[in-house]
Amino acid sequence: MKTIKEVAMLTGISVRTLQYYDEIGLFHPTKLTAAGYRLYDNEALEKLQQILFFKELDFSLKDIKHIMSDPEYNQQEAIKQQKALLTVKRDRYNRLLALLDKLEKGESCMDFEAFRIDAYLEVLKEFKETHKEDVIAHWGSEEEFDKLIKKCEEHGESIAKNAIEYYGSVENYAVAMKKNMENFSENMEKMENLNSLDYIKKNDQYMKELVSDLSRDIKDREVQSSVQKIVELTQSDDFPQIQTKETWQYMIHQYLTNDNVIKIIDEKYGVGASKYIGEALRYYFEHQNGMN
Secondary structure (H helix, E strand, O other), X not given: OEEHHHHHHHHOOOHHHHHHHHHOOOOOOOEEOOOOOEEEOHHHHHHHHHHHHHHHOOOOHHHHHHHHHOOOOOHHHHHHHHHHHHHHHHHHHHHHHHHHHHHHOXXXXXXXXXXXXXXXXXXXXXXXXXXXXXXXXXXXXXXXXXXXXXXXXXXXXXXXXXXXXXXXXXXXXXXXXHHHHHOHHHHHHHHHHHHHOOHHHHHHHHHHHHOOOOOOOOOOHHHHHHHHHHHHHHHOOOOOOOOOHHHHHHHHHHHHHOXXXXXXXXXXXXXXXXXXXXXXXXXXXXXXXHHO
């Protein structure tokens, strides 16, 4: 039997971390002494070794706990997904290292777009690997989602410009988008619940007002008034987490670049409607103080 201090010295893990693993039910001591001190046998150390292995592979503690304790948890699928995520990160680092090699050699490097939008693209790729059912349900197939990613790559300069303007950097934008994507299922469920509310009817009414004349300047006060009505509809607690400027920027990007969204919106409101809505929304958030 080894004490918690001895295990800490042997593994390089702090005593506090081992205590925390015990508190969350991930790694318990073999037994407690009469004085309440934790003791660990060889079997426990083997389990800790497995935990550290999965942690080295960037698994979350929550996933590690499932892998180690839940017999119904699909370990192979979890490992497959994690491998895909690590592959995405590896590819990103390889691209960055290649650019750094050019800089070290004093070469002129015009391919800084990889630095500028890579963090955002990684969020999309991770979402594809971890939310396959959502991707298929809302984009039709993984191939269609790949087209979205390709479209983002083609519009890298525009994405980077907007990200820096609204968030300070592409990295900050990627963090905001990742948070929104993590709530994707919850938001989609709320969206479905909106069918029973007046939101759908009102939103459609305001959308029709907005696109009634696509020749109008998006800066027109009536146009921006319609946009304001659409935005204010999303302030209810029953509405998905879309009331933040960050999420609206994601939606604007979809109106402007997502082929599926553009097709659906244009079929419903007329050719050019999706782009017009996206540009009107973008102008609103750039000048929304002027609507007060």
